Amino acid sequence: MRLTGVATLVTAVCFGWAAEAAEVAPDQVKFEDNMVAASLTDAPGNPEEGVKVFVNRGLGNCLACHVVKSLSKEQFHGNVAPALDGAASRWKMEELRAIVADSKKVFGEQTVMPGFYSLEIGDNVRKDLVGKPILTAQQVEDVVAYLATLKE
């Protein structure tokens, strides 16, 4: 099934087809030089959808740890991790994709940040979540597209 997905994506990329739901599986994401060069889906990220995923407490819940000044209408931004204002001026889009997908591949094992598109996760995962990453490939792309708007 996974191979089929990858094959479909490869085919879609090669021939420029807009195949539906073609996406890179979590364990097939290629990290190189702290970057994930290729989009995880064949649909471009949508920053308006991305900010919703970013804020949603059941999805990205990114404000749990990060401050974003332009989102000050949302209550209670955490400060466990750096503020994300200007993130797009500090990181390339390919780096942002790598950090969101699996920050441990970029910052090392000790980082507290969860891998949002990774199956290398903690023990004893809740049964209904086994084999599922926190976000879908498209949600990761949408969040990355939103982060790319956070320029200094």
Next chain:
Amino acid sequence: MKRIVLAALAAVAAMSGSAFTAAADPVDDKLVIDDKEMIIRAPAPEGHPFEEVMSGWLFREAETRATEADSFANPGMLAVEQGEEIWNTVEGSAGKSCASCHNDAAESMKSAGASFPKWDPDSKKPINVELQIDKCRVKNMGAEPYKFDAPEQVALTTYIKHQSLGQPVKLDLASGEMQSWFDKGKDNYYNRTGQLNFSCSSCHEASMGKYIRADHLSQGQANGFPTYRFNTGGMVSLHNRFRGCIRDTRAEMPKAFSDELMALEVYVTWRGTGLSVETPAVRQ
């Protein structure tokens, strides 16, 4: 009535307090309960990751702190009163109450809250206050053990631990196999669980003093349990809190009083060595 009104006021105050602009450091303040000064900062024992152990009280909003400092306002004192009733109530086939053997808890239970979990040679495991109560009920009273988090279990545990109010936590790790349970508990503390891939240390060590959303992360100390919590309006036992934290990592929850959580209780309690027992503490 006065107590309930005060508690409601404090709950509203705690909810409306904005953490967005609040300072990220624990407060510099004294905690005095019933004219006794609590030890809320203590030098950490050898091998501890911090230099100083700190009570969770130091990390809470002013209103929450004030509620704990005033025994008449602290809604957890209702559990202490219920626990005292249970202490004196005869139950089971032997026709005994706790008081039949242990008399005045103020004397007999004076150090219990500061020294559990202890080694239990019978089960060859550490035993905490809840399980010691059950052991007494079954062996000496001819009564049924309590179900986990039964209101009677929480109230009686709160009453017994409250007898040690102010006493510094000190475990005997040299007794029996306590040290190997401590070691297991330490492994559990640093083991990441769930889809979110967090360990206890992710929040309570690596991010201690910072905010996760509105929640000011403390050192995760056990010295105030069972604790009154405004957000649920009731008492929360230590194993309930352990399970809630693990659930929040999106992992399956271990059973209360399982070997895994008993080992964790031994280790986490040690991490608060030197802090006063604050049961019943008040949290948001």
